[in-house]
Amino acid sequence: MTGETLAQFYMRKLPELRRKRDVTRKEVAQGVGVTLGKYDKWETGKALPKAGDVDRLAEYYGISIDEMLEITPEESAAINRQIIADAEQLPPEQRKNVLRVMRDGHPELFRSYRQETWT
Known part of the structure; x- marks a missing residue:
């Protein structure tokens, strides 16, 4: 995936996960251990989460990294x-x-x- 494609993926996936869990961006950021500003950049496609961030996001939502990344x-x-x-x-x-x-x-x-x- 290109950076632009990944950004679009996270712009779709992160809000979807957050809404399903009915939590705020601030709650996710705190749960993952990043600033709200950093998390907002992921949701808006201005920055991509690093591998460790993806791991912590998956852990926060109680899903595997494969599920997080929608890998079959x-x-x-x-x-x-x-x-x-x-x-x-x-x-x-x-x-x-x-x-x-x-x-x-x-x-x-x-x-x-x-x-x-x-x-």
Whole structure:
């Protein structure tokens, strides 16, 4: 997604989530740990939330990051498989760390994966 597309996504998604929960922008900002001004910029498309902000927004609303970003289970699995494939190109120690994190978060992807590459 381009920055403009992401901005439009958040301009639609954030107010939608907020209305469903029946909370104010100020309450969301406080719940996520940002200033009201920063949160307002996300809702108006003037700034994009960073990865940690998206994580805290999802946690605040009690949904997964995939749900927050409207990623289907199939898309999520494809992204995770690509991360694992890309990890093969990293130096051994970095590869081991990435694969360990992925394995811990997504054990179903590693049922048939060569264990010697991430142990």
